[in-house]
Amino acid sequence: MKRKILIGCVLAGAMMFTLLVPVDARIKLVTKPGRDSVSIRLDNKRYTLVEEERTVPLQTGTNRLDFSWANIRIDKESILIRVVEKPKGAKEVNVLSQSYPPGENALVWDVSTDAPGPCRIRISYLLFNLNRVVSYRAIAEKDEKKMVFKTYLKLRNFSGEDFEQAVIHVGYGENFKKSMKNGESKQMLSAKHADVPIVKTYTYDYSKYGGKTPMHYKIVNDGKNQLGKYALQVGKARIFIIKDPKSRDTAFLGEDWLRGETGDICPIGGEAKLFLGLAQDIKVNADELTPVRAPQRMFYEEVNKRGNAYNLRERYKLEIKNFKKEDIVLDCIVHIDNMGRDCYWEMEEKTHEYEKKDYRTLIFHVKVPKGGKPVEVVYQYLKKNLWR
Numbered sequence: 001m002k003r004k005i006l007i008g009c010v011l012a013g014a015m016m017f018t019l020l021v022p023v024d025a026r027i028k029l030v031t032k033p034g035r036d037s038v039s040i041r042l043d044n045k046r047y048t049l050v051e052e053e054r055t056v057p058l059q060t061g062t063n064r065l066d067f068s069w070a071n072i073r074i075d076k077e078s079i080l081i082r083v084v085e086k087p088k089g090a091k092e093v094n095v096l097s098q099s100y101p102p103g104e105n106a107l108v109w110d111v112s113t114d115a116p117g118p119c120r121i122r123i124s125y126l127l128f129n130l131n132r133v134v135s136y137r138a139i140a141e142k143d144e145k146k147m148v149f150k151t152y153l154k155l156r157n158f159s160g161e162d163f164e165q166a167v168i169h170v171g172y173g174e175n176f177k178k179s180m181k182n183g184e185s186k187q188m189l190s191a192k193h194a195d196v197p198i199v200k201t202y203t204y205d206y207s208k209y210g211g212k213t214p215m216h217y218k219i220v221n222d223g224k225n226q227l228g229k230y231a232l233q234v235g236k237a238r239i240f241i242i243k244d245p246k247s248r249d250t251a252f253l254g255e256d257w258l259r260g261e262t263g264d265i266c267p268i269g270g271e272a273k274l275f276l277g278l279a280q281d282i283k284v285n286a287d288e289l290t291p292v293r294a295p296q297r298m299f300y301e302e303v304n305k306r307g308n309a310y311n312l313r314e315r316y317k318l319e320i321k322n323f324k325k326e327d328i329v330l331d332c333i334v335h336i337d338n339m340g341r342d343c344y345w346e347m348e349e350k351t352h353e354y355e356k357k358d359y360r361t362l363i364f365h366v367k368v369p370k371g372g373k374p375v376e377v378v379y380q381y382l383k384k385n386l387w388r
Contacts, residue, residue, distance in 0.1 A: 034054050035052045035053070035054055035164075036052075036053045036054055036055055036120070037052065037053045037167070038050065038051070038052040038053075038163055038164075038166045038167070039051045039052075039166065039167040039168075039169065039175075040130065040163065040166050040167070040168050040169065041169045041171075042130075042131060042132040042155075042168065042169065042170045042171065043169060043170065043171030043172075047075075047126045047127075047128075048126065048127045048128070048130045048131060048159075049124065049125075049126060049127075050124065050125055050126075050127045050130075051122055051123070051124040052122070052123050052124075053084060053120060053121065053122050053123075054120070054121055054123065055118045055119070055120050055121075056118070056119055056121060057116075057117070057118055057119075058087055058093070058111065058113045058116060058117065058118075058119045059113075059116045060113060060114060060115060060116050061112065061113075062096065062110055062111070062112045063110070063111045063112070063113070064108060064109070064110055064111075065081075065108065065109045065110075065111055065121075066106055066107075066108050067079065067081075067106065067107045067108075067109070067123060068104065068105060068106035068107075069105050069106070069161075070105055071160045072105075072127075072159060072160040072161045073127060073128035073129050073159050073160060074105075074125050074126070074127055074128075075125065075126040075127075075128070076100065076105070076107060076125075078124075078125050078126040079107050079123065079124070079125040080123070080124045080125070081095060081098075081109055081121055081122070081123050082121065082122045082124075083095075083119065083120075083121055083122075084120040084121060084122050085119065085120035086113070086115075086119060087113055087115050087116060087117030087118060087119050088115070088117050089115040089117070090113050090114055090115035090117065090119075091114055091115070092113070092114060093111060093112070093113045093119060094111065094112050094113075095109055095110070095111050096109075096110040096111065096112055097109070097110045098110075127159050127161070128159060129156075129157075129158040129159045129160075130156070130157050130158070130159040130161075130180075131155075131156055132153060132154065132155050132156070132170050133153075133154040133156065133235070134151065134152070134153060134154075134170075134233040134234070134235035135151075135152045135154070135235045135236050135237070135238075136149065136150065136151055136152070136235055136236070136237035136238070136258055137149075137150040137152065137237070137238050137240070138150075138217065138237055138238070138239045138240065138274060139240045139241070139242065139250060140198060140217065140239070140240065140241045140242065140253075141241075141242055141245070142241065142242050142243065142244075142245055144198065144200050144217075144241070145197065145198065146195050146196060146197055146198060147196050147198050147217070147219075148192070148193070148194050148195075148196070149192075149193045149196045149219070149226075149227070150189060150191070150192050150193075151189070151190050151191040151192075151232075151235075152187055152188070152189055152190065153170060153187070153188055153189075153190040154185060154186065154187040154188075155168070155178065155180060155185065155186045155187075155188075156185045157180040157181065157182055157183070157184050157185070158182070158183060159182065160182055161182055162179075162180070162181050162182055163179060163180045164179050165177050165178075165179055166178060166179070166180065170190075171233065172230035172231060172232075172233060173190060173191060173229070173230055193226045193227055194226070195226055196219060196225060196226045196227060197219075197220075197225050197226070198217045198218065198219055199217070199218045200215065200216070200217060200218075200276075201215070201216045201217075201218050201273065201329075201331060202214075202215055202279055202282060202328050202329070202330045202331065203216070203330070203331045203333065204284045204318070204320075204330055204331070204332045204333065205332075205333040206286060207333075207335050208333075209278075211284060211285075211286070212278045213278060213279040213282045213284060213330070214275060214276075214277070214278055214279070215275075215276040215277055215278070215279050216273040216274055216275055216276060217239070217273065217274045217276060218271060218272070218273050219271070219272055219273075219274075220269075220270075220271050221266050221267065221268055221269065221270050221271070221272065222268060222269050228268050228269070229268075230268070231265045231266060231267045231268060231270075232258060232260070232265060232266040232270075232272060233265055234257065234258065234259050234264060234265060235257070235258055236255055236256075236257055236258070237255060237256055237257070237258045237274055238252070238255045239252075239253040239254055239255060239256065239274055239276065240252055240253060241253055253276055253277070254275065254276060254277060256274045256275040258272050258274065259272065260272060279324075281322070281323040281324050282320070282321070282322055282323070282324070282328070282330065282368075283320070283321045283323070284318055284319070284320050284321075284330075284332075285318070285319045286316065286317070286318050286319075287316070287317045287319075309385055309386065309387055309388075310386055310387075310388065311382055311383065311384050311385075311386065312382070312383045312386055313348070313380065313381075313382050313383075314380065314381060314382075314383065315349075315378070315379070315380040316334075316378070316379055316380070317376060317377065317378045318332055318364075318366075318376070318377040318378075319374050319375070319376055320332075320366060320368050320374065320375045320376075320377065321368075321372050321373070321374050321375075322368040322369065322370055322371070322372065322373075322375075323370075323371075323372045324370055325370055326370055327367065327368065327369050327370050328367075328368050328370075329365055329366065329367055329368070330365075330366045330368050331363055331364070331365055331366075332363065332364040332365075332366055332377060333357075333361065333362070333363050334354075334361070334362040334363075334364065334379070335360060335361055336360045336361075336362070336381065336383070337360075343383060343384065343385050343386055344359075344383075344384055344385065345381050345382060345383045345384065346381060346382050346384070347379065347380075347381045348380045348381060348382055349378065349379065349380040350378070350379045350380075351376065351377055351378045351379070352364045352365075352366055352377050352379075353365075354379075362379075364377055364379075
């Protein structure tokens with residue numbers, strides 16, 4: 001009986017308290033209706049940033065705004081609120097506090113204003129399971145001098161939320177508006193570039209391909225080559241060649257991942273290569289000719305403390321045969337191994353000029369005539385300051 005009286009007193013006291021203290025306005029926000037606009041950024045591989053603007057009616061004093069969501073993959077730690085447009089006549093609008101109601105997918109803000117009226121706010125958050133996939137379609141002309149290069153964009157929405165006329169930013173090109181239902185995937189042609197110049201390359205790199213010779217189409221992402229408006233994203237490319245210029249019938253050559261030289265996006269001005277397969281009619285034989293270790297005087301004064309230093313002379317030969325019907329240029333990549341921190345090298349002899357890609361990688365661009373006549377590439381260098 002005492003417990004019932006106590007409860008009654010508490011209830012009565014609570015009722016008297018609510019009569020004496022003004023009740024704060026409480027506005028309930030939900031994720032589905034009520035958006036004025038929404039923008040979605042898909043330029044990050046792991047996270048999708050959503051920014052939505054809403055107009056909420058505020059009263060003078062403290063207002064409570066509830067932002068709630070159900071079955072939607074929102075990172076609640078990332079939710080932010082900003083005031084975009086104050087109520088007319090208001091000098092300031094302040095966010096006093098925020099809290100997470102226990103056991104709910106919700107966030108509550110206490111917002112104060114000194115004048116009533118509609119207030120435009122922007123809510124941003126990170127959303128999972130809403131992403132994009134970029135792919136490409138490359139169609140080379142029969143002479144393999146130019147190609148039609150198409151970029152496709154697929155939007156995949158499995159976030160649990162629907163979006164109407166959202167402004168989409170995918171990380172390249174211009175923004176566009178698109179509606180997306182939950183569970184929906186949409187693919188669209190986002191760019192088409194005609195007459196893109198291509199160079200067919202042949203590469204010899206024993207450390208990467210053994211004695212085989214891969215073929216690639218090389219494109220340059222700049223305006224001079226009909227591209228260069230934005231960085232090319234990493235994506236799978238399907239490669240075709242036109243068999244008959246009149247009918248425009250195509251043959252499938254293969255598929256490869258389009259990447260820049262660093263393995264990531266291809267920036268403006270950068271190069272990208274598409275793998276076509278291995279050339280069966282180009283043969284390369286490599287021989288190591290008499291490596292000579294040439295001991296010499298100690299390089300450092302403190303030699304007894306650091307050990308013995310020596311030079312190493314290495315001489316190599318490549319014999320290349322081209323059985324194709326046309327002349328080619330073979331890019332022979334040479335890696336100078338066992339280069340320690342204090343080591344360096346000098347080229348002593350060479351039959352062909354080379355390009356120095358970095359301090360230990362050389363590229364010989366060798367012209368090889370058709371018909372199978374062998375071409376020899378001989379080079380010799382001296383590695384200095386090696387340690388036993």
